[in-house]
Amino acid sequence: MTDKMIKKDQFMGFLHKLKNDYNVFIPAKEDDNFYNFTALGEKETFDFDYKNTRLSPKSFALPQSEKMFEFSLNKSDKDANILREAASDSSNTAIVGIRPCDANAFKVINANFDNPEFRDPWWTKHRDSLTLIGLGCNEPDSTCFCTSAGGGPFDEKGLDILLFDLDEHILIRPITKKGGKLLETADINQEADSSLKQKADEVKAASEKKISSHVATDKLKSKNALELFNASFWDDIAFSCINCGTCTFLCPTCWCFDIQDEVNYDQGDRIRNWDSCMFPLFTLHASGHNPRPEKVQRVRQRFMHKLKYYVDKYDNGIACVGCGRCVKYCPVNIDIREVIRLMNE
């Protein structure tokens, strides 16, 4: 598959054409000045200068709340007390403008939800319905550290298509068959010329140099898990933490969930919801025993899971893509880059 191009002023036309075959989502500014992915309507325009969305796009495959099953508790119903799988929407969806780090997060999570022993039916269905059209980052943010987390501002490995914003033109690089198919559907077939390709290479190289934040992760794999667990720095790291859970909800790779039943009169749903290891209830036994009653244990769990347990279990790098959300939005300034530095020392 070869690189394609369109003029920038044709880009919205391309997106609207896509709507014939895909649900199209783009980053759009919300009232409070934050970007989030929004269904493309008539009014929305694509802002090439956006940095990243506040919420990560993980919710496209792992919704914050998702109905798994339905049931009736009405004894006169033939199937009372028997669960039925709830209907779920897995129609083709294109996420346009996703950042390469967030696309990599799908690969990180996938190792957990689609493993040789068990396939999570909802995750796999949703994930398969997505086509990820990434926008390379010409101007990385000050909190970005993707190049330390196995990625880069123009990293292709989690994407189906990569877009290069090159002034008057967009270079469109199909990466997977799925991406190629989308471009065919939308009649994107003008080959990119060599000068545009060269410009793309230059923008990419310049952007990588702009990432000012670097941290080494090379020793994490060989470190002894028990020694890291018992390290003396956890009290200092956790000292200011208020266990608010913001980091886990904004993180593109935090996947832990809860399952709850909700009943309205005699009809009920079994629902899964995002959960957070920051909360004591996460591990509280019915007996009252709690293996992680102290906040320092919960803070340690989050970092150990991402930076050591995941690394050991899947041999798939760290479970952090360097998006910088937790650094930016932590109300007490806990910085995962500093934690990585301490763990990797």
Added chain:
Amino acid sequence: MTDNPYLPYPVKIQEIITETEDNNLKSYKLTFLNKEDEGNFSYTPGQFCEISIPGKGEIPIGIASSPTEKGFVMFTVNKTGVVTRFLHNMEEDELLGIRGPLGNWYPWEQMEGKNVLVIGGGFAFTTLRSSIVYMLEPENRKKFKDITVVYGSRSPGLLLYRNELIEWEKRDDINMHITVDGTDDPDWKYNVGFVPTITEKKITTSEDTYAIVCGPPIMIKFTQPVLEKIGFTAEKIIMSLEMRMKCGIGICGRCNIGDKYVCKDGPVFSLAELNELPNEY
């Protein structure tokens, strides 16, 4: 397991047995609503299920029946939280669901040809009952050398499966050491004393023996040094752990100890394995 690992098999309560004098422990014999599910449900002693009560939720409970017992699956449930309280008010013929079998099992292949020492305390005797019934099945009994059981509870009325315990006492192919912490029953003819004490008194050798241990944390804490004193190595002390769980298949992320999930990599671990993991359970 069904194609969707979160979808329970529908089951019906065939029989409810109140096990303890405080009425806090009841055994539930469950039968599959769909006959083909029974064929697909193949388990090994030590495994557990998620018991699913629509409207209340799911809880992980060890399987108390043995795969050698056909026609039902049994769970013994302590009344503790939302789901178990509701279950304790359910009646025979009512419907619920089970998801499983889940997790690993006691190391039956390694234990073949060896002596097996079963140590249990209180209501944590359920998968141990499964194991004993399994080993006593004539086809299986010849695979093991001596089988010895130390089982204790606070008082005689809190022992699970009392009729079976008495039957096992009478047999000569299993050595039973039943004990209670204390009793004022003048007719009590078994041991009086805590499980670690009775273990120390009755068990004299660790030779060629695996110890499978299941009980409350306090019992495990004091039994472990006794076993080590007798000569058991950490590889031959086998324990079954509990943890708050949701998915039961290693995906939802809450029951980990280090990089192991109790639901999928456990619930059975050797002490040697646990010694390599953070002490966070």
